[in-house]
Amino acid sequence: MALRSVDPTIIQEMRYTTEHNFVGEPVDGYRQPVCILTRPAARALHRAQVKLLRQGYSLKVYDCYRPQRAVDHFVRWAKDPRDEEMKAEFYPLVPKSRLFADGYIAEKSGHSRGSTVDVTIVRLPAAPTRPYEPGEVLVPCYAPRGERFPDNSVDMGTGFDCFDSLSHTDDPRVRGVQRANRQMLKSTLGTEGFVNLPEEWWHFTYRPEPFPGTYFDFPVSRRSVAGR
Template sequence: MGRVFRGLAVPAAMMLLAACGVSEPPASSPSVSPRASAPASPTSDAPSSPPSTQPQGRQSSPDGQRPHPARKVPPAPDEFVRLRDVDASIIEDMRYATPHNFTGRPVPGYHEPMCVLTRPLAEALHRAQQQLRGQGYGLKVYDCYRPQRAVDRFVAWASDGDQRMKREFYPDADKSRLFADGWLAERSGHSRGSSVDLTLVRLPAAAQRDYVPGQPLTPCTAPQDRRASDNSVDMATGYDCFDSLSHTDDPRVTGAARQNRDRLRDALTSVGLENYSAEWWHYNLTQEPYPDQYFDFPVDSAAFR
């Protein structure tokens, strides 16, 4: 999870970010997810339906139940794009649209597992992707634009007693101190559309098993072969790991993991991004188009029609 900013007013008062993120019965066995091993292809719009006899704003209900109001999605601001429309080769593993995040539930505002960004950031990632592909690597994004309602959910979660995902995401941290320790706050640069959480994959990307709610959890600080399934390179911790080992330049990170962190940083800084030093995965566009605005439109393809 990328950094989040304190302050309840919409204009940015501070420029510090913090963390970016069901009791369901487990499935019989984990499956292999094509979603996280290859970029999703754009979906086409459904064909238009014939004129309806239902009142405007309602959908017919084939089972005879009362129809529900049609969902209305506000359009995205002009400078926002879907990453796949700029570079479909970048893998999208959008954690907050799934239960595999530190809250253990899909997060409000993520209607689809889709990366949305400001156009300048998407184009910068495209340039970095071109560099990295020549070295046998590619980018994989975990979180992009984050609606303010998602940040509000993180704030509410931080004060409840739910610790179902503690063993994986904050094994050695006290949940009650996540705000004080800087992992969470009340405003996120992600809500301005010019922050991204991402990693590297070796090409061709390997398959990745789906996360199954209720499966046994392992600490994000464990060796890579013991952590949750992720087809990325080793960065010494998993994504969204609330531990000082996630600090980009932590001296305990050596060998291949150090090289991987440096490779990611070199590629991204060369195209105009800067790293947040407390999270190896979090980068900000240095020249963002909306430096003082926080948005709340949902992550939904309908926002781009």
Template sequence: MAALLAVAVLAGACDRPAPEPEPTATGAPTPAPDLVVLTDVDPRIRTDIRYATAHTFVGRPVAGYDEPLCLLTRPAAEALRRAQDAALARNRSLKVYDCYRPQSAVDDFVAWGRRPGEEQAKGEFYPRVAKSELFDRGYLGAPTAHSRGSTVDLTLVDVPTPPQPAYDPGRPLVPCTAPRAQRFPDNSVDMGTGFDCFDPLAHTDSRGVDATARANRHLLRSLMTDAGFVNYDREWWHYRYRDEPYPDRYFDVPVARSSAR
């Protein structure tokens, strides 16, 4: 599948302008990325692939997420395994929310952003920002490092890990900025906000969250930095593998086991 230009994604994924697709020596398009299923590399890492569910900021499953899997380049997956080793030594485990993200998902975000009437998830994910301002304020942008296959959104959970209630779409929405006991019952340790929270409180070093949340964010950053990842400072959950194998390519294979090698 050819590498494609990304046109929109969460602000934390905006790394550099997307290049034109690079032809091979024979003139054929760039082949699909070499991706693995994370749980095949390390089954100890928890997964909670939100974009394959209705619990998203668009209020429904996202295009391109055919299966609830974390796909990553092998170097990124192996680095994440090293981070998991270090987390388990502290009685914590990694839990991933999103990994490789296809171009079709990015296109879905853009189309959603252009439809002002679709705001069914506003009360949770962007309660203090008008949808019309999400692009201008940088919460949505272009392109996405996720489409290069070496970027991951994740958190920490305790070990043993408490169960997480199934998402109930009929449950009243609670702002992602609310205290942990009030917002969606994620089994993550307290990070001060929910995942995909479009708010300054989600900035990794925000002083607006309490000491416990700050300590948890800093532990996650320490574990990931030691494993070779770089945090995006406006999203406590967003990490890019520093030595990613496809630094200038963006892909559009679906999130499915058939896309792994």
């Protein structure tokens, strides 16, 4: 179902419909910027949002359901050593040849089961995020907040989809406000049944999953959830 039908207040910035992602182009299967989730996951995210709104914050999702064809696109890209257009921002210190071995890219994704979401927190009122301009100078995703690509998220220490160990939720180098922000996200979602992936501060899966072992491949579009 569309997350917006359960909670229209959650901010959506669906990165894979744009060129601002580690592939550098819109990803296969993302036809429209729509967050699709299973009903239990969407309702749990709504409950977390209600808690954050009371504190002056909002959730923002970067990615939700991901069709298998999108995962296949990632795999093809990762196997092509020539395409490193976005390396300077998203994986500046990781050789592309290591992306599979280090677990950044896999041939199957929990996102394709519909209960996994990539999410952050935004302080309200939310400032607009400027659009990415293809060809602009890229800055490492782990650079200080004022230097890396601007995001209206609170400071989490890295940008979204940063292929670096600093993205590990409990990396000891992440301290102070950045650590507190990560823990606020983790604890808020954790009380509603979401489990964090330790290697990515933004990655959460609702448990128990309604479709364990299933990998859907319908496209991300409004038509896909019409009437559901």
